Each structure stands twice: as C-alpha cells, then as structure tokens.
Amino acid sequence: MSLERKEEHDHRGWMKERDLSPIEQGYLMTLMWLDKRFRIVDYLELLETMYYRVNLQMPKSHTEQYNLDNKFWYWYPLYSLGAFSTIAYIVAAVTGALLGFYYAPSTAAAQEATVAYDQVVMIMMEMNFGFFLRSLHRWSAQIMTAAVFLHMLRVYFTGAYKEPREVNWLIGIVLISLTMAFGYTGYLLPWTQLSYWAGQIGVEMALSVPFIGEWVAQLVFGGFSLGAPTLQRMYVLHVFILPFVVTALIALHIGIVWMQGIAEPH
Amino acid sequence: MSDSSSERTDDAVVVPMRVYKTVTVFSTLFAVVGVVGGFVLLDIATDRAQADLAEVQPLVALAGVALIVASAATYAFSTRFQAAGMRNAKDGEDEGSNHE
Numbered sequence: 001m002s003l004e005r006k007e008e009h010d011h012r013g014w015m016k017e018r019d020l021s022p023i024e025q026g027y028l029m030t031l032m033w034l035d036k037r038f039r040i041v042d043y044l045e046l047l048e049t050m051y052y053r054v055n056l057q058m059p060k061s062h063t064e065q066y067n068l069d070n071k072f073w074y075w076y077p078l079y080s081l082g083a084f085s086t087i088a089y090i091v092a093a094v095t096g097a098l099l100g101f102y103y104a105p106s107t108a109a110a111q112e113a114t115v116a117y118d119q120v121v122m123i124m125m126e127m128n129f130g131f132f133l134r135s136l137h138r139w140s141a142q143i144m145t146a147a148v149f150l151h152m153l154r155v156y157f158t159g160a161y162k163e164p165r166e167v168n169w170l171i172g173i174v175l176i177s178l179t180m181a182f183g184y185t186g187y188l189l190p191w192t193q194l195s196y197w198a199g200q201i202g203v204e205m206a207l208s209v210p211f212i213g214e215w216v217a218q219l220v221f222g223g224f225s226l227g228a229p230t231l232q233r234m235y236v237l238h239v240f241i242l243p244f245v246v247t248a249l250i251a252l253h254i255g256i257v258w259m260q261g262i263a264e265p266h
Numbered sequence: 267m268s269d270s271s272s273e274r275t276d277d278a279v280v281v282p283m284r285v286y287k288t289v290t291v292f293s294t295l296f297a298v299v300g301v302v303g304g305f306v307l308l309d310i311a312t313d314r315a316q317a318d319l320a321e322v323q324p325l326v327a328l329a330g331v332a333l334i335v336a337s338a339a340t341y342a343f344s345t346r347f348q349a350a351g352m353r354n355a356k357d358g359e360d361e362g363s364n365h366e
Contacts, residue, residue: 014282024279027343028289035288044291 078158079262081151086250088144093243095137102127105235107191107228116191116231141183148179160263168256171249178246185238191231199226199234277346286349293344300337304330 015025035041102123106115123130152172155161161169184202188195203224206217214224222229281289307330309315311323 018279018281020279023343024346028281028285028347031288031292032285034292040295041284041287041291044287 078150078154081147081154082254082257085144085147085151086254088140088147089246089250091140092137092144093247095133095140096239096243098133099123099137100239102130103189105189105231107231114191116189120190141186145179145183148176152176155263158263162263165256165260165263168253168260171253171256175246175249175253178242178249182238182242182246185234185242188231188234189238196226199230203230279347280350280352281347283349286347286352289344289347293341297337297341300333300340304332304334304337306330307333 015028020028102119104115104119108115110118112118112121120134123134125131127133155169155172161172184198188199188202199221203217203221203226206220207213207224209216217224220233222233307326309330311317311325311327311330313321
C-alpha cells in the first residue's frame, strides 16, 4: 500500500472522445483539479483495500457457511441483541465518563441533602445538556440490562450455548451478573431515598447469607448500616473496578464469538 | 439505447472509474458541507428561528437557501457521470434476481 499515484488513464485524452457540454467539462475539470490537490479519493481507496483485507480474515457467517437463505434471518432482531447490548454499554461508558466530571460520592451534608444528591441535581438542573446526559446514561444502562437478558434467552432457546461454545456461555453468565452489579452500584450513587433503601436491602441480603454474611456485608457495603463508606465503595466499584473487568470480559466474549462464528439456529 | 459504444445516453456520461470516484467523493462532500453550511447561515440569519421578522437578515438567509439549493443541484448534476457498466436502473432491462 502506498500513496504513490498510479496513472491509470490519460487525463486529457479520454475527455476529447466524449461529447461533453461545457458545463460538464468544466465541472469534471474542477473536480479533477481538486482531486490532484486534496487526495481524499486515494485515502478512501486505501481504506477500501484495508476493509477487504480485514474481511478476508473474518469467518464466514453461518448463512454463507451452510448456504442458508440469507435474505431474512440475517437481520432477525433476536440475533442483534448482543450487538445492541454492546452499543448500550459503549453509550453508558461515554456518558458515565462525562458524568464523572461532575459527580462527587460524598454523603456530607449540603444545601438540599447530601453532596452526592446535590451534585446529581446540579447536573440535571444547571449543567448544559446535563439532564440529557444523565438520562442517556440511565436509559442506556436500562436498555443494556434488558438487552443482555434477552440476548441470554435467545442464546438459550436457539441452543447456541452448546458445544463448542460452553466457555462463552459461562462468560456470559458472569457478564450478566456483572451487568446487574453495575446497575445496582449505579442505582445507589444518587443517594436518593430509592438508592438508600435499595442499599439497605442489599445489606440485609448480604447479612442473610449463612456463615459469611457479615463478612460480605462489611466487604461490599463497608458496614452493617449505610453511610459514607457504602457510597464510596459503590462509587469505586461502579467507576473503577467494574468498567475494567466488564470491558475485558466483553472483549473476550466477542472475540470468542468472532473466532467460533455465530451458532446456526437449531 | 441505439448505440452503446457512443458512451453517451440521454443524460448519462460514462467516465473512467477514477474520475467517477473523484466525482462521487467530491460532489458528496460539497453537498454535505453545503447543505449543513446553508442551514447554519439560515440559523444565523434568523437567530435560530427566534428572531422577530424585522430582525431577520434577508441577505444571509437568502445566501443560506442558495447554498442549500446549489449543493443539491451539484449533487443531482453529478449523478449523470457514471462508470462503465453502470446504468440507471430505470433504463436497463430487468437484471433478474439471484434467488428463486
């Protein structure tokens, strides 16, 4: 691949053979003049080449592999739920990173309630596009949870988890759990009444675990009653630990799908 | 089509592939930039459609409309240039579908 221009044709010669109107000729001359100076077409051709080279390495889709009717099911919505979850995750990640510039995980008293709550109110009421940003984050999170769940149903009912795809199914189980953990930790961050009592439920669920319950509650919630450590832990889980783990697992999950190909419907 | 070697039908001009790409890329670029720019001008002229009628800047508004029209015209004009083997679907005989 090089940007050396290949002279494929005689720029002037071919034009004389056509009976072009002056406007057409002027138009073409202008564009060709531009083309010689701004070599957009060359770069696009490079991209085109790269696209086809990459595509050569991709596995055949199973419609190609099994010569199935490829007019219809390729767009079958249930087969797009995995991609849909991924897109929702990316949207949530981007909007979450932006929200992170303004949110503070503090239970210290502030004007209205706590710093955390007030910051969320500030984001929604005072920041330009703040309401939009937070809504986008919330909706994408909800959509991701729903899409991941439906994706799991699709995989189960089409038997796509079967040999040789067991490992990816197990990774998927971990991922759906982590997605819910993501949702839960995020739910607590605004430190509203809903957040607070959801946290209380979490503590009590942890405490109900036999033998290790108290230890789990301490570890996850920073104590047996909710407070600053709880919010701090939820925050760190939500913005520092889970993003890395989930992103890595999603990459692995998709990488394995790429390697193994999509399972044909049974 | 009386003579396919004449390279010229009613309003189609057959050009080399490289020129066809040039036309497509640059005319699309013009059209996109022009239309967006035209709307930006309209926005400026009418203060995002918030201005009172007296405060609208007619010259800028007209320039915006003109830019949109010119971009559309450029794009439409460039569709007459085709690479060899391309034809308007309406002129050609049925290609016959691959399935069934």
